[in-house]
């Protein structure tokens with residue numbers, strides 16, 4: 001039987017992207033807040049990875065590389081063995097609704113920005129807002145990538161997002177988020193080879209899809225905000241329910257190691273409640289979980305998980 005794998009990945013969304021999804025003006029971010037992801041979150045994650053001795057992956061937004069500081073922080077990360085992968089150029093939440101040509105141009109632009117700033121060649125992609133379309137998977141294939149890791153087959157997440165978007169629209173403050181097709185709720189929860197015509201079904205794409213982890217029962221999403229802000233007994237219970245999965249794909253965001261005292265604006269904290277949890281508490285929880293992920297599985301980058309699983313998914 002093959003060794004069970006786990007991957008820790010962090011989407012490096014800067015705070016401006018949170019303002020957009022929460023319907024807030026990016027003008028409320030000062031210079032410090034705009035740079036928090038690379039000045040503060042990235043070094044905290046690197047320290048944590050090194051303390052635990054784990055491999056990890058950063059998903060990088062190409063457009064953010066225009067900001068001073070991100071490129072250098074990523075070079076330091078890559079030098080310590082962290083994989084750098086593509087999280088689109090624009091982080092447009094509606095990217096999946098654009099044409100094949102527009103999507104491929106966005107992904108290529110991000111790919112080139114990452115190569116130019118870090119000398120690292122990405123081999124994987126994660127969609128903004130976790131929303132896929134056939135055109136998006138075709139663009140991933142055109143780039144010759146080894147994997148996509150965007151499927152988020154979490155029922156509570158989909159329902160909560162539907163409700164929040166309806167509420168924001170009713171308040172006259174529509175979110176920039178878009179709601180994925182409910183087909184995502186039927187997607188496989190473990191690594192699969194997707195169909196280029198139907199991303200949430202099995203098919204013959206030239207790469208693998210690595211869904212983010214949700215619990216086998218109830219499809220509760222085991223992601224960073226859940227792990228850092230829900231009652232610890234629930235976190236531990238959900239973690240144990242995932243004990244037997246083939247690939248534990250633990251997805252986090254840079255904001256998962258930040259708090260209000262770091263300079264996250266109060267207006268954003270009000271809507272992003274997990275930011276109220278002190279960063280020291282969140283880091284202590286993550287340290288414990290990252291350690292557990294290595295207890296009975298091998299911790300590898302998302303790219304390495306894709307390499308090992310590819311070829312074992314058919315039949």
Ligand SMILES: [Zn+2]
Pocket residue numbers: 011013087091127128129
């Ligand atoms: Zn993102």
